[in-house]
Amino acid sequence: MKTGRFLQLLVYFCISIFSANGAHAQMDNRMIRLAKIEVDPAQLEAYNAALLEQMQTAVRREPGVLTYYAVADKKNPNLITILEIYADSSAYLKHISTDHFKKYKSTVAGMVKKLELIDVNLIGSAKQPGL
């Protein structure tokens, strides 16, 4: 009986180790990026509309597109930063081959004055439950 209990605990222990490693590996595979974009001020409204449509469509159609936050400098609303999180690099490669992404790129081609892509690592995130 004691040996049975010990084996049971050992199994739980092994499962927890493998689960933790799995979760960790999954976290490490995420591809995270900051896109810094300078938009032609005269076309800002059209750019923002195209960006919103791209973000919403990608998240709805692609399970590997995890998170987008797009923000605009209050003082210079044509300076835009997007935080992009993909499940992994293959999800990203799949994303940029989709019709909705290609449509976005061609729509905004004449609106974007500068584009800087910065690969980043997540130090951490925290948010209220349900957000």
Next chain:
Amino acid sequence: MKTGRFLQLLVYFCISIFSANGAHAQMDNRMIRLAKIEVDPAQLEAYNAALLEQMQTAVRREPGVLTYYAVADKKNPNLITILEIYADSSAYLKHISTDHFKKYKSTVAGMVKKLELIDVNLIGSAKQPGL
């Protein structure tokens, strides 16, 4: 009976209009910021630990601290960007008066080489359910 049905629909319509406006006003009150931080590379590990503790404590203790994402440039991990979302400016003012925030500020005082705070507006966000 037809007038009753019309009035019922009118009430629903008015409620939906007011609800939509309420939601919109609530969204507009959020205070959103990008903090760009350059950390002394020799103290990066200690800085990241202090940042993580601050973020997690704030979200746990303060309902008005909604969201944090902290990321580090892959090429220069001492260049850190934090996306911060507060329920409104009073939630932010309350936040910077808390003991955990003051502890963070005093801990990292000698670690931060540059700090730039950029107030931003949310253009939009999208994420997979449950994230």
